Amino acid sequence: MDRLWGMEVFLRVTECGSFSRAAESLDLANATVTSSLRNLEKHLGVTLIQRNTRHLHLTEEGRLFLPRCQEILKAVAQAESDVKLNATDIAGPLRIEAPFAIGQSLICPALIEFTKRHPDLSVSVTLTNHPQKLIERGTDVAIRMDRIEDADLVGRPIYEARHIICGDPAMVKAMNVSHPNDIDPKRCLGLFEEGHNAPIPWTLSDADTECTIRPQGVLNFNNTQALVQASLQGMGLIHVLDIFVADLISQGKLVELFPEWDTKVRTFHAVTVKSRFTSPKVRAFIDYLLDVFDARRRPSVKTLVEVGPVRKTKKSH
Numbered sequence: 001m002d003r004l005w006g007m008e009v010f011l012r013v014t015e016c017g018s019f020s021r022a023a024e025s026l027d028l029a030n031a032t033v034t035s036s037l038r039n040l041e042k043h044l045g046v047t048l049i050q051r052n053t054r055h056l057h058l059t060e061e062g063r064l065f066l067p068r069c070q071e072i073l074k075a076v077a078q079a080e081s082d083v084k085l086n087a088t089d090i091a092g093p094l095r096i097e098a099p100f101a102i103g104q105s106l107i108c109p110a111l112i113e114f115t116k117r118h119p120d121l122s123v124s125v126t127l128t129n130h131p132q133k134l135i136e137r138g139t140d141v142a143i144r145m146d147r148i149e150d151a152d153l154v155g156r157p158i159y160e161a162r163h164i165i166c167g168d169p170a171m172v173k174a175m176n177v178s179h180p181n182d183i184d185p186k187r188c189l190g191l192f193e194e195g196h197n198a199p200i201p202w203t204l205s206d207a208d209t210e211c212t213i214r215p216q217g218v219l220n221f222n223n224t225q226a227l228v229q230a231s232l233q234g235m236g237l238i239h240v241l242d243i244f245v246a247d248l249i250s251q252g253k254l255v256e257l258f259p260e261w262d263t264k265v266r267t268f269h270a271v272t273v274k275s276r277f278t279s280p281k282v283r284a285f286i287d288y289l290l291d292v293f294d295a296r297r298r299p300s301v302k303t304l305v306e307v308g309p310v311r312k313t314k315k316s317h
Contacts, residue, residue, distance in 0.1 A: 004076065006040030007069040009033055010048060014066060017056060090284045091120035097134070097142040101224040102268065103127040105244055107143065110292045114285065121281060129194065134273055140282050142271045155269035156286055159243060159293040163263035165202065166245055166254045167237040175237075180204050180211040180258055189236040190215035194222050202239040204261040211261075213239075228254075241266060243293070268293070 009022065013033065016022040023033040041048050048062035058066065098107045103125065111123055126132070126139070134142055134153060148155045165180075177183055190199020199220050202213040217236040221227045224244050231238040232253060238245075248254040270286045 003040070003043065004073070006036050006043070007073060009036040010040055010062075011066070011069050011073060013037060013049065013056065014058065014062075019051070019056075089120065090118045090281045092122065092281065093140075094121050094123045094281050094285060095126070095138055095140045096123065096285070097126045097128065097132060097137070097139045099129050099143060099145070100127045101244060102143055104225055106292065107289075110288070114288050117288075118281070118284060134271070140272060140279070141285055144269045144271045145266050146269075148269065148271045152274060153271050154274050155271040157267055158270050158286070158289050159268040160265055161241040161243045161268065162265050163202070163239055164242050164245070164259065165204075165237055165239050165257045166249060167231050167257070168234040169252065169255045171234050171236075172255045172257060177257070180213065180261065183213055183237065183257075185214055185216040187217060187236050188213060188215035189217040189227055189230055189238050190220035191224065191227055191238075191240070192220055192222055200239075202263075204258065204263055206261050215239075239263075243268075 009026070012026060013019060013022040016025060019033050019037075020030055023030045026033065037049065044061075044065070046061040047059050048065060050057045050059055096107065104127065108125060108127075111125065115121060115123055126137075131142065131144065132139065143158075144155060165183075167175075171187075175183070175187065188202070192199045199215040202215070204211045204213075219230050219235055221230070224240055227238050227240060228245060228248070230236065232248070237257070245254055249256055270289055272282050272286075
């Protein structure tokens with residue numbers, strides 16, 4: 001039997017002072033109310049209400065049971081209210097995971113305004129280049145590139161980035177190159193994957209030609225931000241995702257070379273567990289990310305997300 005329902009019927013009968021009025025207030029037939037109370041009494045093995053043709057009287061067991069029912073039903077109503085409130089409010093803990101480069105350059109700075117908009121949130125950020133298991137770590141949203149690790153997750157594309165070649169304006173002017181093949185590899189700073197020593201080659205293409213540059217500069221890093229800082233100091237050209245240098249280029253601190261050439265495109269996704277995708281706080285954060293990232297190259301919502309194992313070595317950008 002439904003004990004909570006039986007308690008509610010018992011409480012309503014005592015409040016109304018009759019079965020018929022209790023049935024009317026609950027929009028039930030008299031027989032249904034009577035049957036519900038009898039089932040409850042049968043379950044408890046006691047009589048709760050003594051009734052005759054005119055009056056109802058609580059038994060000793062009924063008087064003992066009544067305040068407990070009131071407490072229990074009040075607690076249930078409060079629990080339901082809390083859950084409904086949580087289902088619509090943007091509040092509580094929000095756990096985010098992001099790669100170091102994008103976390104340091106974009107996510108963390110953007111969180112200042114986000115928390116001002118939603119002061120009832122408590123945001124925790126983990127920066128790592130080694131993706132963790134979202135379900136096991138209790139992570140609400142993670143930033144991934146190109147793929148997500150299993151089918152229990154759902155990813156929403158938030159930014160489509162392309163690699164660009166750029167450098168300090170004075171150095172670029174002094175180099176005076178008109179074609180990617182004219183670039184001296186010794187003036188190129190490299191980015192290498194963790195666990196590897198050789199820098200990642202730069203690949204560009206136009207309608208007829210593909211060009212590959214293998215950096216041989218004096219500095220190589222496994223961190224995009226370190227690479228950018230070195231280029232700002234005139235140490236060499238770099239090949240990075242536009243998202244990390246767009247502001248510097250707009251400010252004139254770096255200059256892009258060969259923007260007409262095509263380079264590899266990488267898509268950033270906001271990834272969450274399927275069961276959390278409809279959470280108001282998760283939706284609010286993902287919508288905010290879409291505002292933060294450059295909307296001009298935001299990928300279509302139809303962009304396919306590759307699902308598969310995470311590679312053992314990941315690029316740090």
